[in-house]
Amino acid sequence: MDLKFTKMHGLGNDFMVLDGIRQSLPEDGPPLSPEAMRRLADRHFGVGFDQLLIVQPPRGDADFRYRIFNADGSEVSQCGNGARCFARFVRDEGLTNKHEIRVETANGQMTLRLTDDGLVTVNMGPPRWALEDIPFRASAVADTYILVAGQNAYEISAVGLGNPHCVMLVENVDTAPVETVGPLLESHPDFPERVNVGFMQLVDRSHIRLRVFERGSGETLACGSGACAAVVCGQKRGLLDDTVEVSLAGGTLRVHYDGTNGVLMTGPASRVYDGVIRDTSGKA
Numbered sequence: 001m002d003l004k005f006t007k008m009h010g011l012g013n014d015f016m017v018l019d020g021i022r023q024s025l026p027e028d029g030p031p032l033s034p035e036a037m038r039r040l041a042d043r044h045f046g047v048g049f050d051q052l053l054i055v056q057p058p059r060g061d062a063d064f065r066y067r068i069f070n071a072d073g074s075e076v077s078q079c080g081n082g083a084r085c086f087a088r089f090v091r092d093e094g095l096t097n098k099h100e101i102r103v104e105t106a107n108g109q110m111t112l113r114l115t116d117d118g119l120v121t122v123n124m125g126p127p128r129w130a131l132e133d134i135p136f137r138a139s140a141v142a143d144t145y146i147l148v149a150g151q152n153a154y155e156i157s158a159v160g161l162g163n164p165h166c167v168m169l170v171e172n173v174d175t176a177p178v179e180t181v182g183p184l185l186e187s188h189p190d191f192p193e194r195v196n197v198g199f200m201q202l203v204d205r206s207h208i209r210l211r212v213f214e215r216g217s218g219e220t221l222a223c224g225s226g227a228c229a230a231v232v233c234g235q236k237r238g239l240l241d242d243t244v245e246v247s248l249a250g251g252t253l254r255v256h257y258d259g260t261n262g263v264l265m266t267g268p269a270s271r272v273y274d275g276v277i278r279d280t281s282g283k284a
């Protein structure tokens, strides 16, 4: 079965986008076997991607259904950079002529707005601080927690943006222990569904630098939900203003949250090429 796809990225966080409207994909469950997805995610044996995104017809009153799989084959319910690419894809493909698009995810609805400057603003919904909504095992909700891992203790904040995030402050992201502490905390037992791990450097009250070790994909060049998580955690600690520029390895996102409505994330969405998978067994 040939499978058409489009390769896209949001600030270098890259995606394989499958059109589940004009080609038939399973209504639920993975579109391919987890081993086939992992193979296709490989940057030598496959297409190479951080996440696989699926565009599907809505089940309720939204415009589309939006599903997300990490490079390790795990299905998740949020991807901020992917949401911008989703909006760009459905517009470019003529699947909608709307500028404001409502998508349903496993976590509820999100609104994506394409603006005339070619950027996309995603309303990521409100931050979830309740422990069971992250999910995170702690004795009570707090601004920061001490997470013991290996021989060390780390001061982190924890928040849900439709997916779980922990965020720590670092002096300089360039020297942050992302490669070692990232995987250690990603699978920490206090995060029963694992967690995305953000390393945040404060530049000033309206500018941070950020690196994210993503659950199920490793360090990425950018993480949209991670940028939102870092900003709201910084705000909760009284360190950041309502609108913050987030500088990531792949570029800059703008995040706005003033305690009302939802967390608004604005940035670009790029289309790279279209392709066809001839062999979806994952053995090619």
Ligand SMILES: N[C@H](CCC[C@H](N)C(=O)O)C(=O)O
Pocket (backbone or CB within 6 Å): 013, 050, 051, 070, 076, 077, 078, 079, 080, 081, 082, 163, 164, 196, 214, 215, 216, 217, 220, 222, 223, 224, 225, 226
């Ligand atoms: N790795 C994430 C999903 C992708 C998030 C990221 N690519 C974004 O832009 O938000 C998770 O397992 O929750």
